Amino acid sequence: MHSEFELITRFFTPDPPGSEAGVALGVGDDCTLLAPTPGQRLAVSVDTSVAGSHFPEDAPAMAIGHRALAVSLSDLAAMGARARWCLMSLTLPAADDDAWLADFARGFHALCAATGTALVGGDVTRGELAIGVTVMGEVPPEQPLTRGGARPGDLLAVTGALGGGAGGLALWRRGERALEHPLLRRYLHPLPRLEAGLALRGLASAAIDISDGLLADLGHLLEASGVGAELTPAALPLAEGLVAALGKEPAREAGLHGGDDYELLLGFPPDHLDEARARLAALDLPLTVIGRFSAEPGIRGVAMTGARGWQHFTGDAAP
Ligand SMILES: [Mg+2]
Known part of the structure; x- marks a missing residue:
């Protein structure tokens, strides 16, 4: 000892x-x-x-x-x-x-x-x-990204891909031990988006990292900014291989609710988007618009069911 x-x-x-x-x-x-x-x-x-x-x-x-x-x-x-x-x-x-x-x-x-x-x-x-x-x-005192700056009309965007953390954990629990598997790597070896955060100083109106799942962390951001959001679930950039590993619906659920992704969820005035995309492209990191902020509170575009919390809106009846 x-x-x-x-x-x-x-x-x-x-x-x-x-x-x-x-x-x-x-x-x-x-x-x-x-x-x-x-x-x-x-x-x-x-x-x-x-x-x-x-x-x-x-x-x-x-x-x-x-x-x-x-x-x-x-x-x-x-x-x-x-x-x-x-x-x-x-x-x-x-x-x-x-x-x-x-x-x-x-x-x-x-x-x-x-x-x-x-x-x-x-x-x-x-x-x-x-x-x-x-x-x-x-x-710098004038440039922190905070949760509180999103305004109605701003675009809602996310770096990288979603659901990979939850997908990797699911694979680990099933006994997958090939550490080079992209989803296991996403879960075991997440890369904090420090360079992206620096690159987006002065461009993003609001930011939060996705540790608890997209919808949970979006909720925190909306509360701090005093706005709502219209989400486009079909636009969610799901992690590569996620649908193949989990199946279509569980993969979407992982994208909406899965924790441990450590991507950045961001607000942008629409005329900042091109510059933000260019700066992140230089870091080889995609930026995907997944919705828009609105004055009306709450999250629209997804339906909430009592027992399961947030339910992806597919047009199908909830199971
Ligand atoms: Mg955080």
């Missing part, structure tokens, strides 16, 4: 400590001292991933490390913030599985490196496996 200190030193301390940008004093003292860029706002968010609840306990350790950071970074992406630093609170059932810890740390550090995020502190405790990750990013 490693002591907490040994474990942090061995798996989670950069070499040399404090060598990252914007870190005035790194891991090893009672606090880390950060040096934010003068004039920028600090965007801060925390998410906790619990084994068995937010990810399967038997998921690959590298994927668990990657996802724990990705879900938090996705919130920075939705604010148009540039990722800078993170803190990790790791709860482990045992601290002596070196192979698991090395893989977990590799997944976490790889995403840190890919996104320019420095791990600047954390702690390790014993208990059921859970990972809390606090992320900090920077955004």
